[in-house]
Amino acid sequence: MRDTTAPLLDVAGLKTVFHTRSGDVHAVNSISFALEAGELVGVVGESGSGKSVTMMSLMDLLPRSAEIVGGEVLFEGRDVRGMTRAELLQLRGRDVGFVFQDPMTSLNPVFTVGRQITERLRKHMGMTKAEAKVRAAELLGLVGISDPERRLSDYPHQFSGGMRQRVMIAIALACDPKLLIADEPTTALDVTIQAQIIELVRDLRRKLDMGIIWITHDLGVVAGIADRVIVMYAGQIVEQGPVRDLFARPQHPYTRALLETLPKVTGERSERLHTIEGQPPSLGDEPTSCPFAPRCAHAFARCMTENPFRVDVGGGHDVACWWDPETGEMRDV
Amino acid sequence: MFAFTIRRLLFAIPTLLAISFIIFAILDLAPSDPTGNLPLTIPPEVRAQIRSSLGLDEPFPIRYALWLNQFFINEPLNMIEGWTGWTIGDGERLRVTSWATRSPVVDLIVERMPQTLWVVGMSQIIAILIAVPIGVISAYKQYSWFDQIGTFVSMLGFSIPTFFTGLVFIVLFSVHLKWFPSIYDTNHVIDSWSSFVFQIKQMIMPTMVLALATAAQLSRYMRASMLDNLQQDYVRTARAKGLSERVVVTIHVLRNSMIPVVTVIALNVPTIFGGAIITEQIFRVNGIGQLLIIGIQGADIPLVQTLTFIFAVLIVMFNLIADVLYGILDPRIRYE
Numbered sequence: 001m002r003d004t005t006a007p008l009l010d011v012a013g014l015k016t017v018f019h020t021r022s023g024d025v026h027a028v029n030s031i032s033f034a035l036e037a038g039e040l041v042g043v044v045g046e047s048g049s050g051k052s053v054t055m056m057s058l059m060d061l062l063p064r065s066a067e068i069v070g071g072e073v074l075f076e077g078r079d080v081r082g083m084t085r086a087e088l089l090q091l092r093g094r095d096v097g098f099v100f101q102d103p104m105t106s107l108n109p110v111f112t113v114g115r116q117i118t119e120r121l122r123k124h125m126g127m128t129k130a131e132a133k134v135r136a137a138e139l140l141g142l143v144g145i146s147d148p149e150r151r152l153s154d155y156p157h158q159f160s161g162g163m164r165q166r167v168m169i170a171i172a173l174a175c176d177p178k179l180l181i182a183d184e185p186t187t188a189l190d191v192t193i194q195a196q197i198i199e200l201v202r203d204l205r206r207k208l209d210m211g212i213i214w215i216t217h218d219l220g221v222v223a224g225i226a227d228r229v230i231v232m233y234a235g236q237i238v239e240q241g242p243v244r245d246l247f248a249r250p251q252h253p254y255t256r257a258l259l260e261t262l263p264k265v266t267g268e269r270s271e272r273l274h275t276i277e278g279q280p281p282s283l284g285d286e287p288t289s290c291p292f293a294p295r296c297a298h299a300f301a302r303c304m305t306e307n308p309f310r311v312d313v314g315g316g317h318d319v320a321c322w323w324d325p326e327t328g329e330m331r332d333v
Numbered sequence: 334m335f336a337f338t339i340r341r342l343l344f345a346i347p348t349l350l351a352i353s354f355i356i357f358a359i360l361d362l363a364p365s366d367p368t369g370n371l372p373l374t375i376p377p378e379v380r381a382q383i384r385s386s387l388g389l390d391e392p393f394p395i396r397y398a399l400w401l402n403q404f405f406i407n408e409p410l411n412m413i414e415g416w417t418g419w420t421i422g423d424g425e426r427l428r429v430t431s432w433a434t435r436s437p438v439v440d441l442i443v444e445r446m447p448q449t450l451w452v453v454g455m456s457q458i459i460a461i462l463i464a465v466p467i468g469v470i471s472a473y474k475q476y477s478w479f480d481q482i483g484t485f486v487s488m489l490g491f492s493i494p495t496f497f498t499g500l501v502f503i504v505l506f507s508v509h510l511k512w513f514p515s516i517y518d519t520n521h522v523i524d525s526w527s528s529f530v531f532q533i534k535q536m537i538m539p540t541m542v543l544a545l546a547t548a549a550q551l552s553r554y555m556r557a558s559m560l561d562n563l564q565q566d567y568v569r570t571a572r573a574k575g576l577s578e579r580v581v582v583t584i585h586v587l588r589n590s591m592i593p594v595v596t597v598i599a600l601n602v603p604t605i606f607g608g609a610i611i612t613e614q615i616f617r618v619n620g621i622g623q624l625l626i627i628g629i630q631g632a633d634i635p636l637v638q639t640l641t642f643i644f645a646v647l648i649v650m651f652n653l654i655a656d657v658l659y660g661i662l663d664p665r666i667r668y669e
């Protein structure tokens with residue numbers, strides 16, 4: 001059944017809408033991307049750009065008010081949206097691991113962390129209680145929690161934020177997933193803990209060889225760990241490419257602005273952070289023009305009437321923009 | 334947790350003493366005369382004798398001290414003797430005596446307690462069995478027709494007083510349908526299958542009136558608590574682990590949602606005893622609620638004092654139970 005030539009994950013034209021009391025919100029607008037087995041893709045974009053909703057849409061983990069209105073999600077060539085309930089649970093349980101942003105609220109406060117790990121192992125790996133406990137302790141050890149056997153019987157509130165995020169990672173890794181989706185896993189943590197978690201994932205990635213989607217609003221983090229970067233804006237992918245290429249020749253004005261907001265390691269400390277002027281658009285309607293145009297210094301008349309499609313700029317790098325940074329002119333497409 | 338419980342128990346003692354003083358003092362201010370209901374032909378000297386034999390000549394502090402001694406020392410000792418068959422001391426003690434019947438108040442209460450406990454206890458169990466599933470389903474299927482009907486029905490249950498539902502029940506099920514007796518026969522003895530069935534039948538209406546009123550309220554709490562928990566991040570984590578909706582809702586969400594609801598249930602129990610007063614009147618159940626009404630009508634101060642104090646004890650006790658349950662259910666409290 002399994003298509004071995006297919007990428008690990010292949011998403012095409014994904015659209016997700018929230019139905020709210022004050023009207024619809026088009027949070028994800030025709031997202032397409034692919035992820036190869038063992039690849040680490042960083043997804044960046046301002047808060048509200050649709051990163052989380054995109055990832056929740058993949059495994060149908062959306063809140064009740066959200067609806068996936070179009071698109072295709074293939075996992076190893078299998079159509080996720082067409083799966084039966086049982087197949088979907090199996091996919092979530094065995095093949096994909098999620099780590100969420102806020103470790104303080106992502107664990108169930110009334111169950112021990114041991115139970116929250118073994119629960120998954122027993123359901124999806126068919127382990128007995130005793131086997132699952134051994135494996136759970138092993139996992140806690142793997143993510144760098146000391147004295148793991150004893151800590152299995154502790155409750156989440158007995159762990160610090162960073163330690164809880166390690167527990168979340170242990171849960172995510174429990175069934176040797178092929179894909180790990182980490183949604184801003186370090187945003188809620190302080191800087192030193194953040195560095196430790198990043199180091200941990202980099203290390204685990206070498207050991208476990210899984211595909212990773214790492215969501216962050218911090219391009220600096222992406223530069224250190226990703227193979228490829230996807231830049232999102234207003235529920236769309238505006239640019240994506242191999243990490244070196246994207247940092248070397250950013251195409252989209254939004255990506256360029258994001259790069260400028262990065263603190264320069266070499267520059268004087270007092271250098272003021274650039275921020276991007278203006279607000280992201282409201283997503284009440286599906287965009288019919290470039291959503292970045294109102295904030296863009298290079299917008300053409302065409303940008304106001306037509307939403308740019310993604311243009312290949314070579315080297316596996318593409319951009320949804322008509323402005324060519326090399327010439328300063330409109331691209332010839 | 335154990336130390337916490339003990340500490341709370343110790344704190345309860347001064348609280349109860351203060352309450353007992355207030356109850357005693359307020360009822361003592363009431364202008365009532367234990368000889369007031371006696372025939373007019375009894376001469377004033379005899380009336381004075383009766384009053385002094387009841388200890389009413391003594392000043393207030395002495396009477397309060399005597400009552401305390403009788404209630405907290407003599408009565409418990411009597412009970413211990415009754416249960417174990419021992420004799421402690423000479424077995425002769427002054428007891429809190431009813432003015433109306435001249436029998437010890439505690440004996441009256443003990444006689445009537447089982448009826449009330451049956452009705453209240455069963456109604457609580459039934460209320461929980463009704464309210465929890467309704468609350469869970471209403472929250473999980475928020476705004477569905479089930480939820481809408483549930484909201485409407487519990488609004489009704491909330492706003493219609495029990496004496497009205499009681500009367501409607503009697504008219505409908507006793508008078509028209511003749512399914513259940515309208516008057517509770519307390520002397521009924523269960524010695525066969527058919528007498529057991531009769532007991533169930535006569536309990537159904539008083540129990541259901543209380544149960545429905547409680548369930549209306551509880552199902553709202555349950556629904557609100559479930560809704561609150563359903564949107565928590567840990568629910569998404571549970572789903573992301575590939576757990577089925579059934580496990581996510583009935584284990585992860587329900588367990589968290591029960592924490593505040595269990596507290597509400599425990600805190601609500603004394604109120605139900607209060608509600609039982611009315612229900613017992615309607616269905617003529619001779620429980621402690623009815624006893625209290627009789628005591629108030631007959632100006633039987635010792636009886637009213639004792640019953641009121643027992644209600645106060647219930648409130649304090651169930652507050653304590655609520656706290657302890659909270660600690661048991663919520664590890665964040667337990668480990669403090």
Ligand SMILES: Nc1ncnc2c1ncn2[C@@H]1O[C@H](COP(=O)(O)OP(=O)(O)O)[C@@H](O)[C@H]1O
Nearest residue numbers: 018025027046047048049050051052053054063
């Ligand atoms: N529960 C929700 N109801 C309505 N709109 C939502 C909800 N969750 C997210 N959105 C909207 O979807 C868009 C994308 O949100 P999100 O994916 O969380 O952004 P990001 O993760 O990039 O910060 C935002 O505009 C946000 O307003």
Ligand SMILES: [Mg+2]
Nearest residue numbers: 051052183184
């Ligand atoms: Mg997010």
